[in-house]
Amino acid sequence: MPATVILEPADRCCWDEPVHITVHGLTPGQRVTLRASLRDEKGAHFRAHARYCADGGGELDLARAPALGGSFAGLEPMGLIWALEPEKPFWRFLKRDVQTPFAVELEVLEGHEPEPQRVLGRAVHERDFLRPGVRREPVRAGRVRATLFLPPGPGPFPGIIDIFGIGGGLLEYRATSLLAGKGFAVMALAYYNYEDLPKGIETLHLEYFEEAVNYLLNRPEVKGPGLGLLGISKGGDLCLSMASFLKGITAATIINGCVANIGGVLHYKDETLPPLSANRNRIKVTKDGVVDITDALNSPLEGPDQKSFIPVERAECTFLFLVGLDDHNWKSEFYANEASNRLQAHGKEKPQIICYPGAGHCIEPPYFPKCWASLHALVGSPVIWGGEPRAHAMAQVDAWKQLQAFFHKHLGGKEGKTPTKL
Numbered sequence: 143m144p145a146t147v148i149l150e151p152a153d154r155c156c157w158d159e160p161v162h163i164t165v166h167g168l169t170p171g172q173r174v175t176l177r178a179s180l181r182d183e184k185g186a187h188f189r190a191h192a193r194y195c196a197d198g199g200g201e202l203d204l205a206r207a208p209a210l211g212g213s214f215a216g217l218e219p220m221g222l223i224w225a226l227e228p229e230k231p232f233w234r235f236l237k238r239d240v241q242t243p244f245a246v247e248l249e250v251l252e253g254h255e256p257e258p259q260r261v262l263g264r265a266v267h268e269r270d271f272l273r274p275g276v277r278r279e280p281v282r283a284g285r286v287r288a289t290l291f292l293p294p295g296p297g298p299f300p301g302i303i304d305i306f307g308i309g310g311g312l313l314e315y316r317a318t319s320l321l322a323g324k325g326f327a328v329m330a331l332a333y334y335n336y337e338d339l340p341k342g343i344e345t346l347h348l349e350y351f352e353e354a355v356n357y358l359l360n361r362p363e364v365k366g367p368g369l370g371l372l373g374i375s376k377g378g379d380l381c382l383s384m385a386s387f388l389k390g391i392t393a394a395t396i397i398n399g400c401v402a403n404i405g406g407v408l409h410y411k412d413e414t415l416p417p418l419s420a421n422r423n424r425i426k427v428t429k430d431g432v433v434d435i436t437d438a439l440n441s442p443l444e445g446p447d448q449k450s451f452i453p454v455e456r457a458e459c460t461f462l463f464l465v466g467l468d469d470h471n472w473k474s475e476f477y478a479n480e481a482s483n484r485l486q487a488h489g490k491e492k493p494q495i496i497c498y499p500g501a502g503h504c505i506e507p508p509y510f511p512k513c514w515a516s517l518h519a520l521v522g523s524p525v526i527w528g529g530e531p532r533a534h535a536m537a538q539v540d541a542w543k544q545l546q547a548f549f550h551k552h553l554g555g556k557e558g559k560t561p562t563k564l
């Protein structure tokens with residue numbers, strides 16, 4: 143008898159939302175393997191599988207039945223999504239075109255063998271990045287190259303600028319997922335390696351970011367008086383520099399950022415922050431032959447590298463630091479603590495720091511599969527990012543809630559603190 147896969151919500155939902163998966167029409171206690179797969183926009187194939195047993199009524203409910211092994215084990219209703227792994231080595235899960243969904247194919251296969259045989263049931267779940275009603279507007283204003291996402295309705299909405307890290311380009315998936323139904327006007331901002339912006343990161347000017355802040359604050363749909371900033375990795379130190387040097391910033395969330403300027407020289411008016419230097423002799427190679435750069439950077443507390451320390455004490459905004467304790471890109475916890483020390487030494491408010499045990503560098507929106515290792519544009523070879531898959535997945539769900547609560551609280555909107563579950 144063929145099995146029926148029931149999805150709730152049926153057919154589609156947003157990427158950051160859970161889907162409830164049940165299978166009907168199995169025999170009591172039947173052993174089955176569930177397999178999920180999707181193909182990204184570059185054709186790379188991602189797969190996950192888990193072994194289950196149907197209950198006495200011949201039903202399998204992933205919210206109640208623990209996985210008995212496979213890509214993960216235990217009660218993990220969303221495991222088939224967050225445990226997706228690329229077939230291609232060193233490939234990172236990314237969404238480039240947020241206007242199209244990812245289609246996740248789910249198959250129910252007979253038995254628990256490593257290569258299961260007969261397909262008993264099948265369903266496709268489309269996972270969207272752009273909710274109905276959300277407006278996507280490319281921004282080409284002065285020098286600013288960005289994409290603005292506006293919630294339905296006239297607003298005004300709290301405004302956020304979203305900045306990614308080394309690699310450049312313009313990634314929109316976090317801005318749009320964050321925006322979707324959550325009431326923020328979010329502008330994903332490119333700053334290099336995109337259209338007519340500089341190709342490299344060697345020299346950046348904060349005046350570019352200032353232009354972006356002023357642009358967003360002047361939009362009639364955006365509620366002032368200040369903006370939120372969200373940055374990961376190199377995007378994190380850029381947010382710290384923006385908050386320290388520029389006006390109009392109310393709240394900043396830094397995901398695994400550095401308290402020093404990274405990668406290239408940063409200019410603002412007559413001030414310059416040199417990049418934190420590194421010692422390539424401290425780069426390690428793991429037993430799998432992949433590069434680990436955790437120890438490569440010098441300390442921003444010592445010698446000439448102190449000049450790269452961002453003067454966070456000048457910032458007038460509130461900070462939230464989200465830290466993966468298994469970050470293998472760099473020492474995110476140390477940097478967050480040093481930012482906190484510097485702020486407090488100057489009589490500023492102690493920032494909120496949330497540390498996630500077992501989470502790596504790339505803390506993405508919920509259910510993004512963890513990338514084990516991928517090309518690092520500055521290093522020129524694949525590097526490991528860190529993170530234990532389950533802990534990393536749990537951290538992503540919590541971090542997502544925390545940063546939204548933080549922005550709602552400080553930019554106006556729903557008040558409230560989300561207690562961390564970890």
Ligand SMILES: CCCCCCCCCC(=O)SCCNC(=O)CCNC(=O)[C@H](O)C(C)(C)COP(=O)(O)OP(=O)(O)OC[C@H]1O[C@@H](n2cnc3c(N)ncnc32)[C@H](O)[C@@H]1OP(=O)(O)O
Nearest residue numbers: 232233234236306307308309310311375376420438516517
């Ligand atoms: C000693 C040094 C110490 C240095 C410390 C440095 C600290 C740096 C702090 C950071 O910022 S860490 C990086 C965090 N960055 C991000 O989270 C941004 C995410 N961006 C990326 O991962 C890449 O930039 C991206 C994969 C999006 C590249 O996008 P592109 O649009 O430029 O890709 P394109 O299609 O032009 O391909 C460029 C290269 O990327 C590769 N690529 C593309 N998509 C990929 C994918 N999905 N996964 C892995 N690799 C990918 C592609 O194969 C190709 O490799 P090759 O140059 O070897 O041919």
